[in-house]
Amino acid sequence: xxxxxxxxxxxxxxxxxxxxxxxxxxxxxxxxxxxxxxxxxxxxxxxxxxxxxxxxxxxxxxxxxxxxxxxxxxxxxxxxxxxxxxxxxxxxxxxxxxxxxxxxxx
Ligand SMILES: C[C@H](O)[C@H](O)[C@H]1CNC2=NC(N)=NC(=O)C2=N1
Numbered sequence: 721x722x723x724x725x726x727x728x729x730x731x732x733x734x735x736x737x738x739x740x741x742x743x744x745x746x747x748x749x750x751x752x753x754x755x756x757x758x759x760x761x762x763x764x765x766x767x768x769x770x771x772x773x774x775x776x777x778x779x780x781x782x783x784x785x786x787x788x789x790x791x792x793x794x795x796x797x798x799x800x801x802x803x804x805x806x807x808x809x810x811x812x813x814x815x816x817x818x819x820x821x822x823x824x825x826x
Contacts, residue, residue: 721785724815730808739814743821751817757789757800758813762824764795773797776823784819786812 731739736753744750751760764770774790774797781787791798799820801813 722812722815725784725786725812728803728806728810728812730803730806731810731814736809743814743818747821753809754800756808757802758809758817759798759800760817760820761796761798762820764797767794770795770797773823777820780816780819780823784812784816786816788816788820 736758740751740753740758749761751758753759762773764773770792774792777788777790777797777799786801786803789800791800799817801816802808803810803812
């Protein structure tokens with residue numbers, strides 16, 4: 721497991737805002753803090769591509785022992801991360817959000 725997932729602590733609101741800004745970079749539709757989770761909606765051309773992403777993300781989640789909530793439809797997947805132990809957002813959520821983005825890099 722990635723060492724970032726040990727000794728987790730809740731990030732402050734300021735830390736969350738600055739880390740999301742860093743994570744999103746130039747992306748128009750990036751990760752947002754919504755109802756205590758960080759969330760991003762990924763869109764795809766069809767069901768096959770959506771499910772390929774879902775399965776790749778599930779693989780990463782298993783490897784990292786950090787699992788997103790997923791809302792899946794034909795061409796869309798909304799991904800939400802939070803950290804149960806700290807009832808908030810931790811570095812683990814930011815790490816896995818970045819890993820989700822990386823799956824879609826050329
Ligand atoms: C025991 C196990 O490591 C924990 O319950 C993990 C599993 N996956 C998890 N996934 C997410 N998203 N948040 C957690 O706090 C979390 N905790």
